[in-house]
Amino acid sequence: MAHTACCNLFEFALQVLLRRVPDWEAHPCVALAHDTPQARVLGCNAAAAELGVQPGMRYAAVLEFAPQVYAAGVSQAELHQHQQRVIAGLYALTDEVLCKPGDPGVLWANAAGFALLQGSPRAWAQQLSMRIERLGFRSRIVLGFTRFGSYLVSAAAQTPAVELLQSVEDERRKVAEVPLHAVVTSRQSRRRLARLGIRTAGALVQLPRSELRSRFGADVELVHRQALGECELPAQHAAVPVQPVASRRPPQPLISSEQILLETQLLLEALVQCLPRGECIAALTLQLSLDDRGQRRERIVPANPTEQVAVLLRLLRLRLERAVIDQPVSALRIEAELCRAAVQQHQLFRETVPERSGKQAVEAFAALRASLGEEAVRYVQLVPHHLPERRVQWRQGAGSQELSPRGSVQAQYADCPGTAQMVRRAFISPQPLARHLLRSGKLIGPYLLSCDWWQSPSRRLYYYYVMSPASDESTSALWVYYDLDRRRWMLQGTV
Amino acid sequence: MLYRARDLISITSFGEAYHNKPYLDRGDAESTAEPVCSTACDGASKTQARNRYPLRLERLIGRITELSGPAALEASCGLLREVQRRRGVPFVWILAHRLPPFAPDLAANGIDPQSIPFVFAPQPVAAAQAAERCLRSRAFELVLLDLTNQATGTNRGGGDRAAAAQRIDDAALGRLLRLCRQERAALLALTDRHGDLAGSLVFTRFAAARRKGSGRSGARERGGSDSCESGESSADYEYRVTLAKSKTGRPGAVYREVLRGPHGML
Helix, strand or coil, X not given: CCCEEEEECCCHHHHHHHHHCHHHHHCCEEEECCCCCCCXXXXXXXXXXXXXXXXXXXXXXXXXXXXXXXXXXXXXXXXHHHHXXXXXXXXXXXXXXXXXXXXXXXXXXXXXXXXXXXXXHHHHHHHHHHHHHHCCCCCEEEEECCHHHHHHHHHHCCCCCEEXXXXXXXXXXXXXXXXXXXCCCCHHHHHHHHHCCCCEHHHHHCCCHHHHHHHHCHHHHHHHHHHCCXXXXXXXXXXXXXXXXXXXXXXCCECCHHHHHHHHHHHHHHHHHCCCCCEEEEEEEEEEEECCCCEEEEEXXXXXXXXXXXXXXXHHHHHHHHCCCCCCEEEEEEEXXXXXXXXXXXXXXXXXXXXXXXXXXXXXXHHHHHHHCCCCEEXXXXXXXXXXXXXXXXXXXXXXXXXXXXXXXXXXXXXXCCCCECCCEEEEEEEECCHHHHCCCEEEEEEEEEECCCCXXXXXXXXXXXXXXXXXXXXXXXXXXXXXXXXXXXXXXXX | CHHHHHHHHHHHHCHHHHHHCCHHHCCCHHHHHCCXXXXXXXXXXXXXXXXXXXXXXXXXXXXXXXXXXCCHHHHHHHHHHHHHHCCCCCEEEEECCCCCECHHHHHHCCXXXXXXXXXXXXXXXXXXXXXXXXHHCCCCCEEEEECCCCCCCCCCCCHHHHXXXXXXXXXXXXXXXXXXXHHCCEEEEEECCCCCCCCCCCCEEEEEEEEECCCCCHHXXXXXXXXXXXXXXXXXXXXXEEEEEECCCCCCCEEEEEEECCCCCC
């Protein structure tokens, strides 16, 4: 019976990227190690591969021959976070998960004993595949006898499927058919072997080992030994992901926010001590169970992932200060969202911070969001549209890069100096307006605006309502419209 | 009637010269009394030297400045442009209401609205606290505190008592001023009326008024650049920024600029 199942989440970095930006699936796109021109390509889809993109290339090189490629960086922390989710899912069906060092998309699950629980090994493997699919990833599952054999067969497979190797001989036969590019990573070694007519792993095994190291390098010799079954692929044990949750039921119901904070501090300290090595808290959710069986949830996001209790407590304090909790709290539960800690977060000494930096601004915004709500800090995005409220989209900015202005707007203005324009104010969404408010002044208009006739037609008659037309000094006006479809007056903004 | 005809003759005979004269020296009663000047390229260097845009960042650093009136937004655009041109000078716009500026109008004034972080606070006191937090973070050189309430008829209620309850007290203003000095930052407060930001801690107060202009667009004033969207369906306005209070100088100086109204506002 098979011993191990290789779960190969092929093109893992690309799958993570497409989870983040699903619209890119129809376009040629690549996942990069970083968001820089010199970053390496970690993975590419079929459309990008048709343009000649290959994993390992630099993004700057890709741009030379395929500038239309969509690209974004996928950090190690993000890959690790998704790998942990998959590992946690696999641990529901097995007692041991191993991962391949340097390749977060390759995992092995121990099949011993568990295959019988599902009726047959194939049914168990299908369960594994379904569980990974439920987490949003595609995989190839190969149930084999060795890590090397199952991995090679899964790497050579073309479509996501479940494959069961019947015996050790069957596995060796399948491995022998695996093309060389799935076995030997070095392009130079592959080229040299190809000159000798060696294009599969089976042909490589036939070579005498004595000259392999000197002619083709240590990695080819290692593959040769692994193919003969003398050694295995290196693997690392994947620990059961810690559920970053802590809860507490205090002996007496908590009445004030100070008491809640004190209990939360105890929970946080306990949670931080149990964090896996190299992990930090990216977001924290505090769930309060109230005496009237109600629930209240507060979520805070620090400016940077942290493991410092003081930083999290400060944000929680800001949030709870403005919260109105009218019922005593009978139980608390905190749930953390973890992510991989960046290297600079573990430096012993604090670096000299420049005078004004975007990092400080991001920290200030995190505190403002904690005290005023998640929607407190927002950025504008201009969108081409006819309706005024749809020309402006409000979004939450994440990084400090948002603060640097684009030169194009200023350049356009610089071409036409002295053309200052009146600046209107506009509600985020138009407000209903009572008709009687428009009696005493003067209406300027109407100006018909009709759009979206192909889906939900909108016809509006726009007016400027000057409140005191007699006064020369004040030209304050309301920016109003009459909605012809809904038959009501709306207030767009003011002038 | 005769008087009007005589005027017409004089304008016709001196037509070209009349149109080339500086905008604010056209015989307006105010223009002779006040130290104003235009932003026009009129060649009158003396007038230009006197008429400078008053809201310059280096003059606001370490101070609380109040800019009140219906044209406060337009008057602050020059300052925002200056701040955005100087890379590395981030600023934040804190609003005490839910009526933000219309972003395409900001873009038409040469300001990139997409790089401005807007902070929405529920009331002026919370907005002042947000400003304090922003100044304390040392990240911003300019904090724009938008305290206008915009008498729209829909959001005004409660009368003077409610307004007084929402007013920023002297202690908060004192903290803000101390932070401005300490962090070398500027705080510009936009208010509805002159004196809305009470207290002697406000270093400079400007009143920005707006009125309908003479009907000649700014582009034509400056030599008729038709490439600019002068807008046939929009009227011409002007705004005036009057120095109402200054701790270092004499109040009364006026700055004027021609303004294009939005399309359709005649």
